Amino acid sequence: MVFSSLPFLFFFLPATLILYFAVPDKAKNAVLLVMSLLFYGYGEPIYILLMLASILLNYAAGRLLGVFDAHEKRRRAVLALCVAANLLLLGFFKYAGLFVSTVKLLPAFSFLPDPQIALPIGISFYTFQSMSYVIDTYRRNCAPQKNLITFGTYVALFPQLIAGPIVRYVDVEKQLQRRTHSWEKTTNGVRLFLFGLCKKVLLANALGAVWEQCKAAPGENTTLAAWVGIFAFTFQIFFDFSGYSDMAVGLGKIFGFEFVRNFNYPYTADSITDFWRRWHISLGTWFREYVYIPLGGNRKGRARQCLNIFIVWALTGIWHGASWNFLLWGLYFGVLLTVEKFGLLARLKKAPRALAHLYTLFFVVLGWVIFDFTSVGDMGAYFVSLFTAGNGLVSGDALALLMTHLPLLAVSALFSVPTARAAFGRLHGRRGWRFLEPVLGVAAFVLCVASLVSSTYNPFLYFRF
Amino acid sequence: MQKKKRARALPLCFFLMIAALTAAFFLLPKQSFAENEKRVLAEPPQWSWRALLDGSLTEQAQTYIADHFPLREAFVGLDSYAQQLFGRNGDSGVYRGKNGFLFAAQGEVSTRKTAENVRKIRDFAARNGLAATWMLVPCSGYTLGDCLPRFHKTYRDGEILDAAKDAAEGDTFLDVRDAFAVPDQTQLYYKTDHHLTSKGSLALYEAYCAAEGLQTQTFTLTQTSDGFYGTAYSKSGLWLTKPDTVELYTEDGGDYTVTITEGAQETTFSSLYFPEHLKDKDQYPVFLDGNHSVVKIVNNRCKNGKKLLILKDSFAHCFTTFLAANYETILMVDLRYCRTPLTATIAEEGIRDLLVLYGAENLATSTDIAWLALL
Incomplete structure (x- = not known):
């Protein structure tokens, strides 16, 4: 379930x-x-x-x-x-x-x-x-x-x-x-649960449909469609996964538990190292506590540290699924993290912030291509369509895909950074918010239910009587 | 005290919503049929240990809950309008166009498959000594490009028609694009349905008569029916869309015998029209009673010896109510349903002519045409 x-x-x-x-x-x-x-x-x-x-x-x-x-x-x-x-x-x-x-x-x-x-x-x-x-x-x-x-x-x-x-x-x-159980905890829990539900149902599911269209024929996308697709997936996987984590933490609160935070605006990271401190935090913690540190971590010299990093990232990769592309994805981050550890990170610290963010996002987004194609052939074809214009740069269909999902992508971007959440936070003390919040909460819930019901609506147009 | 109450409002509203909908699910009467979806809704799950263990019990329960969820269609509508508000026009498979038009989006079509299907039908025609005429109807989205929303996926009916035309070389290929090119105010397609209106079908009929050297008969508008909600409407979830009007044009003094065959069962009627369907949301079956595997139409007033086989989908239904005036016998076959041999019937009836009338997208994607090799 x-x-x-x-x-x-x-x-x-x-x-x-x-x-x-x-x-x-x-x-x-x-x-x-x-x-x-x-x-x-x-x-x-x-x-x-x-x-x-x-x-x-x-x-x-x-x-x-x-x-x-x-x-x-x-x-x-x-x-x-x-x-x-x-x-x-x-x-x-x-x-x-x-x-x-x-x-x-x-x-x-x-x-x-x-x-x-x-x-x-x-x-x-x-x-x-x-x-x-x-x-x-x-x-x-x-x-x-x-x-x-x-x-x-x-x-x-x-x-x-x-x-x-x-x-x-x-x-x-x-x-x-x-x-202990309290109304305060329950309120926080319900709030977080609803927030996660919206992320999953209203954003991730819709973004998933965009990605499916681009993924279906990985070798046939125009350059624009390929980028729209991979950005849709970038947002989809974040809202899907972090939405689910939010719902989990929210439910936990209702039942009196306090779970650790699992995501901390990963797409605002300014290095790959930083990204992995913000993405699926509980998994990273687990591997650090029970694999990396027992292996000696960084206490046994550089060569050993390198090896440890690669062991941890090979395992992290393959943990995500039983397919070799996940191993490849893990090793891809192993390489990036090693490069950062031995020099790049220090330079990134001095680089303009925008550049550091751009660098991080670029490699994270490309990583998702490796993550979501189990076939190396499809993966390669998709990379080709991202970086060449073999199928054309733009087509009417690609433009339609972008334009009909531009508001969705914009809202996704907004909720990937702390701005939107902070705005809600500022409203908390305001007069009127205590009436407005339940209204908004119920409205959001109704929209989620509508979307869930709608996904089961299945007209059978050639039915015979 | 004040503060405590404030903290409770959100969870209380949330839990109340859940409780209300759950209660409604148990209390409201269940429907067995969904008219918009044209399908029978799920039965309550059947308990058995086996079903429990193999997981089918929970699957049944899930479908049952989804099918009978309170305010189901209202939620579907809300979601559809929310999508529109979010600019996601077309994500449901239907574009909301201008002037109240709803356009079904096009699925994947291939010109290769189109040519393949044309060849299969030509093989069949050659085997049975039939002279074929082709009419493929482009979809409303292709023909009425002006009414489409600005951003939409390209309709590829032009490519399909060209590919079919090439593959059908030597046959009479009636390019429907030319027949529809006349710039006038005629509404060729329904706004909420993918089919041609009676006027659109009439235009098709006139083009066919001109190509085949037939005398066009005169028809009078005898009945109109409001409140037709078509397939695009059902699919869109945009429940506030205005319905279409169905117009019935009839031939003065027309006298027909219509025999509908379904498997071994034959039923005979004395009219081309089935007005009982005008009471439904989907009124298009008023023409020849909708989809059937084989329909034979005998024009009792016509003794010109002309006989025609039509291989078709539902685009032919309205059209044939006009064409029937010109033929002594028309045999209409729908390959989506027909699995009975045709060769003997064609010989028995002495049919020499074939009309292939499909919606272009249907011909381009049909997998049923392969059955012709066995019929």
Whole structure:
């Protein structure tokens, strides 16, 4: 189930809210756990079992780490086994298909059957969350969780289950035991949820339709159409992902949680290094805490640091999806970040701000081409149409595409920088805003619902009676 | 106290909206058919363990909720107008043009596929000894370029017509662009529908008669019907658009026997018009009862021995109500639905002439024409 859907908004959400606030504090986690499992099972009922297995595995590992408190060797073995098991689950369910289809390229292995494994939704997110728990328990950053329901709630918690943020156990350890609920939190939560819903439904979905048109025939776009398309995708992926994160954080607030912020206006970054401090922050944090620093980070000399950067970025890339273009995308940023680390960053600091922003945006936008084409041939064709005029510079169709989506792109740009949000912030203290805000909120919600309903409106024009 | 209340207004409004719509979903009576979408709406999900486990239960539930969502069409309309307000004219697949015109946007068309389809029909004609005449109707967006919004995707009907003309070399190819080139005030197309109006069809009929050396008959306007909302309207969601008027031109003293065949079932009627459809939103089926696989029209007053096979889509329906006056027998076949052999019938009836009448885009994209090889 996704948040931006009618079943979630009008059935799952009200049912969960009513149950959650009807039961006493003691039972609230249990309600969240059960509802989260239902939420997860809505799309793939069978994979509830996988989720339960993952919960049990990591719970047991945590308990064992507690039991073997005085035995360092045993603790290390438990950690190694548990991390290996988590990676194996992730590897099997997410990457088996990619692995087999790649091995099959060798003639000797071409007989292998394609594994038909549907990707369990959110597995990349909850596996990483569980691992953060086990690793931090091993490091004694947190105590083993003895209550299975509490732990299950942490892993399965539906707000961040499908698309993050990746909440580290240490960040919510206390909140899982005890959290407060207030109208103020709820108001902030609803506000953030609505904001995220609008980003996803009103902006990202519409931008996606523009990108689809340009992506369909990557070798046939005029230069203008290619740039309109990739900018549409640039905005789409930001509003889609950050919209989802906003909804997750908003829902979390309603249920008393405080999750970390996942996006901080990434397109306002003035270097690639800065961009990755602002984009999908929880993933970057995870890789820094559990891969980069354990590998030695920047403490073991330049050569080793380089290697560490490339390991982290290869993994970051492939984490985004089981396809080699994601690896390429990760390495692309690995190269850019290394170049920045060894000199460019210092120069960027002295360069005019506009130039630094332009440089960053240019490489980020081009990165999205690599990100969204799984076929290298299509990717290449799209790059060619971006930088040459082989199909012409402009066509009537390309101009129509641009002009009919210019307001959409303009609003997208406005909400990619802090200006719009700051303007809302200034209104908060004003008289009249307390009447205006609920009105605007409801209007925005109605527009989102209209768009969701409209997407299911499907005239069948040659129907026979 | 004041401050607390202030904090509650937004979430309370939000939760109330949800509660109201959810309650409405359960309380409001459910419709079984959506007239604008011309489709049957989803049934309530059928519970079974199997459906639960393979995920089809939740899929059914999702469709059911979407199909029966309260104020569904009002929401669709709101979204459509919001898109217009945002400058996204055409994103729904329909352009809002000038003078109340709605234009269906064009999908992907290829001239290669067009030529291929023309060849398939020519093969069929040759096999059955038929002399073919071609008429491809360009879409309203192509013909009425002046009424289109300033920014729109190019309509490629010109290319399709040229490609078809080349591929049909040797046959009579009646270029509808010439027939429609007359600069007058005639409204050739409906404003809310993709079809030709009766006047547009009449212009087509006159052009056909001129090309085939037929005597044009006289027709009188006998009935008009307001409130026709066509396919472009249904697709657009722009519910405030004004409806079209359907005009019925009839031949004085016309006497016809119309036999409609659907599979093994044959039904006979005594009129080219089916006025019961004038009560619907979509009134175009008033002509020959809309889409059917095979329709045979016998002109009881005409004994000139002229017989014609028409391979067509719905653009032919109104046109044929005029053309029927000139032929003793017309056999109208819709390849989207017809899967019964034609060769025997053509021989039995002694048909020697073929008219191919399609909307240009339909001919350019049709995958059903391939069936001709088997018919």
